[in-house]
Amino acid sequence: MTLTVDQLDTDVLIVGGGLAGLRAAIAAAEGGVRVMIACKRKAGRSGNTLVAEGGIAVGSPNVDPEDSIEQHVADTLASGKDLCDPILSRMLAENSEKEVFGLTRFGVVLGRDKSGNLLRGQPPGHTKRRSLRAESDHLPKNARGQSITIPLLKFAENLGVTLLDRTPILRLLSRDGAIESALAMDEEKERYLVIHAKAVIIAAGGAGQMFSLTNNTADITGDSYALALDAGADLRDMEFPQFYPNWGISPFRSTISSVMMGEGAVFRNKNQERFMPSYYPEAKDMATRDQTSLAIFQEVQAGRGVEGGVYLDASGVDREVLEVKFHHLTEAMRRLNLEFGKDPVIVTPVVHHYMGGISVNRHLESGVHGLFAAGEACGGTHGANRLSGNAFSECIVFGALSGAAATEYARGREMPRPAGKESIAAMLPSLAFQEEGPDIADLRREMREINWKKNGIIRTEESLLAG
Template identity: 40%
Template sequence: MEKLRCDVLVVGGGLAGLMAAIGARKYVEKVVLVSSAPVGRGGNTIVSGAGFSAYLGAEMPGDSEQQFFQDTFCGGAQIGDPALIQNLVEKAGPVLLQLEAAHGVKLKRREGRVVRRRPPGHTFARMVTTVYSDYPYKVRGLSITQPLLRALRTSRIICLDHYLAIELAVYDGQACGAYVLDSRGSGSLIGVNAKAVVLAAGGGGRLFSHSNNTNDITGDAYAMALRAGAELRDMEFVQFYPTMGVKPVKVTISNSLFGHGAVLRNCSGERFMDRYDPRGDMATRDAMARAIFWEVARGNGVDGGVYLDCTGIGEDVLLGVYGELTNFLRKHGCDPTRDWLIVYPSTHFFCGGVKIDVQGYTGVPGLFAAGEATGGVHGANRLAGNALSEALVSGCCAGEAAGKFAAGMGSSLPPLPAPPVLPFQEKGSVSPEELGDTLRQTLWQDASLVRDQQSLERARNTIMACERSLKTCRIANEHETKRYFQVRNMCLVARAVVEAALRRKESRGTHYRRDFPQESEAYRGSFFIRLSGQDLVLEFRKQ
């Protein structure tokens, strides 16, 4: 097995990982970044809406850090970590402007001032987007990652593309690197020995069969963190994006359109949101996704979704603020100034994740985490634009903290423990791919927008069956070896989601229990999860 030594290892090639690597490089000489996709071209950053929610001071009259905090805390049903939220609202603006000034990420401006949007849940228009007209609309987040990738190369940060981290290395209780698998075909294993590790490998949206996430977002960060001794929190809170395009094209449709006058309509053309939420079409994502789900379930849908009507916005706004989206839809035969789109919810974001403090420290010496791999900021539901802002801020904080930790160790480098055994068996009745498909279908059917005791117990039983089958599954080539490790992680994370959802006997934010449809003060807090042997141990802590 090949070995590589470095000061800081960053796992994940999206925005959080890129910022962490740049932050760590300020304090140490050798930073290595590993990514299962090409660095800067994988993960959810590239398929995001390229929008950041931030308070930019004089650019946003009437707004304030205090109001941003309040919106985020209340949007998360009052169980988010106040310290993490405060860190976000204080730093998002300055770091975003630094992203523009130092790294060449262009913010959309008109006459020198940022163009602002107001998605549901925000009191003021505080979402700003990048200039992404030079990139395909479906991967407009490249307008963020590509300038940062150039900064990485300038800083002489080592990037390992197409390497899947399969296990964090821990020696005597301290994180000391990771084992990474070449996923391009050779199947070779590399042990990366590091003084500190930043885990920024994204969320777990691909645990569900209906998802707008990229294929590499399979919960790896959560599973590796658990096995390394870190805690997870709030894993029952999975956000489902309400307006994923069904027709004329599958694409994520920005929620900020509702702040300009877009409305949802059923098959009869009726505006229905007022029947489900007093905020109507300005309801937060969790409430809107469930409303669409119920409306379709009651037979009021059309072609598997509902209509999104943007005709009341006005062509000047659609072209001036949403010109790229408007032109993209027109190319696919739909003019939003006069035509209705069809939308339906899709798995979007994990609000929970690894427990951290404001520096990204996980509680395991030498291990830090950032971005969607972490939990605490969003509580029970995330507001639009806060994901990229979180990745930006937490990536900076975790990277700098890891760099300082590594610099403080001097020349000391804990040794790597024994590597994991790579499985290989040509016989077996089922492949890892088939088990993964079963898992995704099960979670969508039994543990997605609407849950209850019976459906969650069905999901639990299927997950346990998949774990048993994984022990004797067919692994005949390097691709199936990679899928084996991904499905192993998916099974563990799926268990965490389902066990937390079973224990939360209420409905809050993105977590809706048909058998407990009301929010309960007794559950105003978080479930924290750790791994003991093969068992998950859950502990509830009041807010």
């Protein structure tokens, strides 16, 4: 079958329709340029934003009277083992209050208690109660992120942003060190698209599905990094996947917010021993995600695990707090005729986030002129380990900043000229059918297993090279 090839053009093309991509689209559209979003699945209804717990870190005395931007920066750098890009970490902290509270103008509702006060939490690694969240109790537990993405999606559509759903970007093309166009596959209309753009923002998430154990959605397959690298951009810190220690595996499979640890939950091994103080006497169960994942891994390796994980004991969390802040979890347990905080819950670490990503400057621009990045696609903000809530803050803040920067860049550039037939032919992938050769599903399964074993919780230079 021969597919047709159509050509489109836009001022700013955004790759990815999650939180970062939608926020970037709004910023660019409000800047007065034409904006197009190309999403592998459906914008606002796919990707990791959809299933995330939704914590949003805001370092401000208006959230916690004892907090500050400086303290947020300090916590971020400490969690990242001082391997963060300090400029990016500061940009995140300095802009979080403005951009997070600015979500309300798009129709996002921040979670509040019965008295109308903001629901605040203190996840591990944070020294203050700076974690907020959107109101999402009305949504299924695997779609709570829509409490943010759907209002942003509607706002973007009202601004005239063009949406190309089920249209994965296959390649980004640059010329003379500047981005020029993208090759996409419109799956619904069964055609190729050559999209010419003055600027491109990559916001297609991370690479969790490159590992055999992950809580990432099926569409998070490293597209951001592959596209950027192929276009001539540099990547950084790709040896740093993050492992989330609170992935529930029994009696249900679900992310359990690490904010719960700040409310009094603790980890116990199969002997009901609280083991975290023996690994981290000061932080105890408030140790950072990388530290907690390592401790759980070591307990399991020592034979003190439970079904490949450990118990999460929430009996020390106030019942009202459980019902208000973690309502979806208490409801999930009730549906199984169990009670959260009394009946056992087993958790284990899985790949959750990628700290590595596209190397960018303070304008969130890569080494390829006109190619920007936002959200998990962007590397350097979190160093070797990310704090809870900083991912959503990064998507919101860097989405807004990259959208504004791409708009400014696009204003000063002419539209790349349409591609000729020969240029288009050179872009298209080979679709020749091969009767013999490796099975792609088997290769993918093997690659994911290798990544888990060689770039897992415990990794060395030797294991990374062997992988």
